[in-house]
Amino acid sequence: MEGRSYQRFPTVKIRELKNDYAKFELRDTDASIANALRRVMIAEVPTIAIDLVEIEVNSSVLNDEFIAHRLGLIPLTSERAMSMRFSRDCDACDGDGQCEYCSVEFHLRAKCLNDQTLDVTSRELISSDPSVVPVDFASPSSEYDNAENRGIMIVKLRRGQELRLRAIARKGIGKDHAKWSPAATVTFMYEPEIYINEDMMEKLTLEQRMSVVESSPTKVFDIDAKTGRVVVVDPEAYTYDDEVIKKCESLNAPGLVEVHPKEDSFIFTVESTGAIKASQLVLNAIDILKQKLDAVRLSEDTVEADEQFLELDAHMRGG
Amino acid sequence: MNAPDRYERFVVPEGVKKVSYERDTKIINAASFTVEREDHTIGNILRMQLHRDPDVLFAGYKLPHPLQYKIIVRIHTTSQSSPMQAYNQAVNDLDKELDHLKSAFEAELAKHSREY
Ligand SMILES: [Zn+2]
Numbered sequence: 001m002e003g004r005s006y007q008r009f010p011t012v013k014i015r016e017l018k019n020d021y022a023k024f025e026l027r028d029t030d031a032s033i034a035n036a037l038r039r040v041m042i043a044e045v046p047t048i049a050i051d052l053v054e055i056e057v058n059s060s061v062l063n064d065e066f067i068a069h070r071l072g073l074i075p076l077t078s079e080r081a082m083s084m085r086f087s088r089d090c091d092a093c094d095g096d097g098q099c100e101y102c103s104v105e106f107h108l109r110a111k112c113l114n115d116q117t118l119d120v121t122s123r124e125l126i127s128s129d130p131s132v133v134p135v136d137f138a139s140p141s142s143e144y145d146n147a148e149n150r151g152i153m154i155v156k157l158r159r160g161q162e163l164r165l166r167a168i169a170r171k172g173i174g175k176d177h178a179k180w181s182p183a184a185t186v187t188f189m190y191e192p193e194i195y196i197n198e199d200m201m202e203k204l205t206l207e208q209r210m211s212v213v214e215s216s217p218t219k220v221f222d223i224d225a226k227t228g229r230v231v232v233v234d235p236e237a238y239t240y241d242d243e244v245i246k247k248c249e250s251l252n253a254p255g256l257v258e259v260h261p262k263e264d265s266f267i268f269t270v271e272s273t274g275a276i277k278a279s280q281l282v283l284n285a286i287d288i289l290k291q292k293l294d295a296v297r298l299s300e301d302t303v304e305a306d307e308q309f310l311e312l313d314a315h316m317r318g319g
Numbered sequence: 320m321n322a323p324d325r326y327e328r329f330v331v332p333e334g335v336k337k338v339s340y341e342r343d344t345k346i347i348n349a350a351s352f353t354v355e356r357e358d359h360t361i362g363n364i365l366r367m368q369l370h371r372d373p374d375v376l377f378a379g380y381k382l383p384h385p386l387q388y389k390i391i392v393r394i395h396t397t398s399q400s401s402p403m404q405a406y407n408q409a410v411n412d413l414d415k416e417l418d419h420l421k422s423a424f425e426a427e428l429a430k431h432s433r434e435y
Binding site: 024309 | 338361364374430
């Protein structure tokens with residue numbers, strides 16, 4: 001028996017898009033979907049990160065586990081991650097890095113031979129897979145300034161010190177360890193609707209109007225130079241701090257300014273670590289959420305067991 | 320030392336069902352669904368989608384304990400429907416909503432990349 005559908009049809013408008021940053025409006029859905037997307041982007045979209053380190057030589061000032069931890073936190077380009085296998089699900093290997101389906105191998109060799117301190121950075125990591133490399137913030141495709149960018153610092157070596165290691169990177173999710181999270185920040189806010197009661201505003205002096213404008217800690221309001229009226233210049237700068245509402249009350253004019261959050265409209269900002277593009281992060285989050293929903297469908301045997309239960313129940317009542 | 324493994328949070332152990340269903344023994348058309356290795360992400364969207372169904376009299380979920388990696392979704396419906404039917408409908412509607420969202424986002428993305 002098929003029931004009626006109560007599906008919604010959300011709409012999207014992208015405002016700003018860079019490789020590692022996206023700002024968009026999401027409308028005609030509710031906070032549960034917005035929050036599920038945010039949670040999935042942070043904790044369940046997979047990336048690739050170093051997960052196993054075999055140290056051959058380490059005479060640096062940092063101990064082995066300290067270096068292993070630092071290596072884990074280096075973001076690696078992870079376009080491959082969605083189609084890769086988790087090592088624990090991989091039947092082609094035992095997750096030791098010998099298998100191309102679930103692992104990527106890295107090597108690092110560095111030795112300081114003179115009196116100049118040697119900086120060992122993510123650029124020294126040699127990957128076995130050209131598509132999985134440390135995120136390069138200085139590459140021409142990114143918006144960063146090239147001049148001063150020399151990778152992510154791992155350790156500094158003085159004369160005679162050496163670091164030699166083999167590392168295995170694996171697919172993982174932020175829920176397992178934050179090093180696998182592709183999200184630097186993901187936030188959303190309700191779109192505010194700000195209403196100014198013009199009749200009440202008329203009765204205020206210019207000084208009082210200025211105090212209303214200045215009561216907001218963020219630049220939401222301004223005075224129109226021509227008319228002298230209070231106008232909303234940037235509704236989204238409002239942080240739901242209620243300062244302007246309190247100001248109106250203190251001026252004995254409650255309801256002078258009202259702010260209503262639109263509960264079906266959200267403004268998202270997504271910042272990626274660079275492991276995947278911000279736009280891809282959103283798309284992957286939708287795919288992952290769909291996979292999760294698919295996994296929670298009732299199985300055939302659950303439905304059958306219930307039908308048998310019903311028959312038995314009817315039989316018992318009948319008898 | 321005796322901390323549970325991190326993967327315990329999202330890997331369903333062997334021999335355990337992802338979703339199990341239990342009818343209420345006293346109230347007709349009421350049931351609980353235990354969903355293993357899921358949290359607020361799934362629990363809350365299911366609950367809110369179930370609230371859109373007028374045949375659903377009650378829908379709620381709980382995460383019983385932060386170290387028990389499961390949620391319990393409780394549904395009570397009118398005689399016009401059943402908890403199982405409402406649950407299936409909610410999952411299907413959410414799935415279709417996400418399909419729609421994906422194509423809407425992709426269309427915006429294509430529009431945006433053409434403009435630059
Ligand atoms: Zn493998």
